[in-house]
Amino acid sequence: MQDIRIKDLPPPHGGKIVERIVRDPQMARRLMEKCSAVYDIKPNFFKGVPIRNVYREIMSVCYGFFSPVEGSMTKAELESVLNKRRLLSGWVFPYPILFDVSEEDFKRLGVGPGDWLLLRLKGEPFAILEIEEVYEINPQDIAIRTFGTPEKNPEVVKVPFDHKHTGYNIYCSLNPIILAGKYTIINEPKLRPPFNRFWYPPKKAREEFKRRGWTTVIAHQTRNVPHTGHEALMKMAAYIGDIKPCDGIVVNAIIGAKRIGDFPDEAIVEAHEMLHLAGYIKPERHMVTITLWDMRYGNPIESLLHAVIRQNMGISWHMFGRDHAALGDYYDVYATQILWSKGIPSFGFDAPPYAVPGGFYIRPQNIAEFWYCPKCKEFAYSDNCTHKGIYSRYSGSFIRGLLNEGVTPPPEIYRPEVYKVVVKWWKELGYPFNNEKYLKEREEKLEVDLPHMDMPEHLKKKIV
Amino acid sequence: MAKYFGIIIDEKRMTAIKGTSLEEKVEPIFGGALKRLVIEVSDELGQKVIDQFSKARFDARGFIEETPAAFKRLVFKKLVELKFLGPEVLEKALEEIPTIKDEIEKEDRELPVPDIDISDILELQKNPIQKPIE
Missing domain, CATH: 3.10.400.10 (Sulfate adenylyltransferase)
Structure with missing residues (x-):
């Protein structure tokens, strides 16, 4: 009888992990x-x-x-x-x-x-x-x-x-x-803090998964402070696995220059971390990580990059929701799920990206939508709940609008501790969202500092 | 497809519409944790609103979102004046955008920080479970 347990992390995309760093x-x-x-x-x-x-x-x-x-x-x-x-x-x-x-x-x-x-x-x-x-x-x-x-x-x-x-x-x-x-x-x-405690490049991520004894891991893409719908998505999607739900839920936040109006990255990573610090997901099962990338908001195209990144980190499944990594209505709201369920021939995929030559080991977990339903008394999955007119759909833009108007989001939308992380960075940065001032200052500071290193003499006059 | 403009109704706004026909149109959302009024508009009018503000957009539910708070206050003011939940309210508000230009510009730079105690999360953050790795 075939053993259906998954005993190893998936191979890196392309066969081996690139590491081009000289430490000597x-x-x-x-x-x-x-x-x-x-x-x-x-x-x-x-x-x-x-x-x-x-x-x-x-x-x-x-x-x-x-x-x-x-x-x-x-x-x-x-x-x-x-x-x-x-x-x-x-x-x-x-x-x-x-x-x-x-x-x-x-x-x-x-x-x-x-x-x-x-x-x-x-x-x-x-x-x-x-x-x-x-x-x-x-x-x-x-x-x-x-x-x-x-x-x-x-x-x-x-x-x-x-x-x-x-x-x-x-x-x-x-x-x-x-x-x-x-x-x-x-x-x-x-x-730099707070990003340093979430820095798990693929080799380190794989080492950490092995240290934790994880072989089944699911990725959650984020560019957002998590609302309770995101939390429900993470928990429910992670019921996929082999003979039991996934060992690990890995949040991978895209860190870089995002659009004006998005949340600052500092708030995003700490708000996700707060989900385990405040006990909503056990920290033994939940990890927050980052990737440096100036998000392109390319919905199905971006989902392919997410698959590259997360498979390289050693992750086997990827949650893809409505409007994945999207901005505006340029793409179909389910474009990513179309790609990962049947392919998009005009983009070079006559089959899903896990079923084409040169494709991925990572598998999609295409999720429709979670909403808050007072009749179901839960964060209900849209393929289950039929209480139209009673349930409330989540919208990141709507939530940002609440903050803009000075309305405290209720616990049905944000965990109180998560909202307080938003307020912490609001105080620190003087504004709750990315604005021109934040983006300019951020590009001065970046997410990193570099140790001093002397340059050879012959280069000192050749700086552009 | 119709588009929608939602206005959150807090206690102060509820008082302002008490006894009017608008009061019975207030709908609970998120199990009653919030209340709102919704104005249904044509695609064309929705787009006209979006075009006024650089961050504004339709969300996946078809709602016009990320308009400035000053604009939402203006829409509510027009709503109270007209006592009617129709697209005319948004049209009137659009006409008066020049009167709130300064407020909108200020909003892009500063928003008052909520006065709430965050000491409990600062305490939790003193001992993060994930530590920087060397």
Whole structure:
């Protein structure tokens, strides 16, 4: 008789976890000697507001979250991703990962294929880019092709993307010159509180799961302070497993420059943590983790990146809800679930992403919706409860509206302790949501600090 | 498809509509933890509201959300004046947006912090279960 128990964590996407980090200072020094210029990493702006910082992508590549991607994509790789959502190696990957510079900076750098470029962050050496290829892009073309159009992707794209969409703006704001090649971090950044206690790159996450004895783990994607509907989703979705429910529920928060009006990341991670500190989910079963990434809000496309990240972390199932990682009504509200139940041929998936060559081991747990039903006396699942007119549906926008008006969300919406975490960061930052001031200050501070590292003499006059 | 504009009715607002036909249209949500009035509008009018504010959008329920609190106060004021739960209320409010421009701009920079005791969660956070890993 077949043993149906799951005894191991899933393999990394692409077969092995990328880890491109040099921890030996002598080796770092030798690598810097080979560099011919220095580039200070700068954020990309849209209408004066920072919306992306490539350092987050470098971190996610080098720590293996995006395995098997190893760096900024070549032109051929970029085309493969945009046309088929596949790397040249055949592994599924959804988004362009690019190191972009302005024409002016490119001229000043004076580098080309074969050169190594030292990348500085916050004034300190951070990483090296081994330049393999230099090419030009049309940022708006990349933006349109990344997210799709109603004409080319009629299965799920309802209206054309425009400048109300943060992810679209991220690609539109790219600089036109791409330096393609592998990244290597040579000066390991230190995560700042509160993010440091949630930093579990794939290798560490897998070690932690093994230490806890977990083999069945389910992921919860978040960009939000958890309301009671999210909590119900996490608990109920985790009933999937092998001979018992999942050992672990892993919340993975996307940390980066998000849209104005979202909650600040500090509040998001601590509010999720509060669910176990206040005893709503046992901490032995619940872990909060982060990934550095400036969210693209790409609904089905973003869900593919989530699968890459979480499978690399050692997670076997992924919760996909209504409006997954979405913003506005560009996509069908169930676009992600369409992708993960039957595929979206126009995006390169004539079958779900776990059933195509180069696809995933991770499996979807497509969840319709939880709502609050006073008649059922529970956070009811929409496929169970029929009490129309009695139940109340959750809406993150509605809850943010309550806070805006000074209304305390009742415990049916937020656990009191979770709301207090929101208030804590409201006091600390002076505002409950991301606004221009927060996003600008955040980009100055970032989530990391870097130890001091001396640069070789020959580079000190070649800083751009 | 119709769109909706919800207005939360707290005690103060309930007093303002007491005895009017609006009072009986107040509906409980989240098991009575909150109360609200809902104005149903056309897609076109809904979009017109959305277009006024950079953060505003339709949520998955078809509600117009993330409009400034100052606008919601204005809509409620018009509601009390017109004593009627129809799209005209939103149309009137749209006409008067210039009168609340300063309030809206201020809202983007500051919102008063709720005066509540958070010492219990600060205590819980002193001993986090997840510690930074080296």
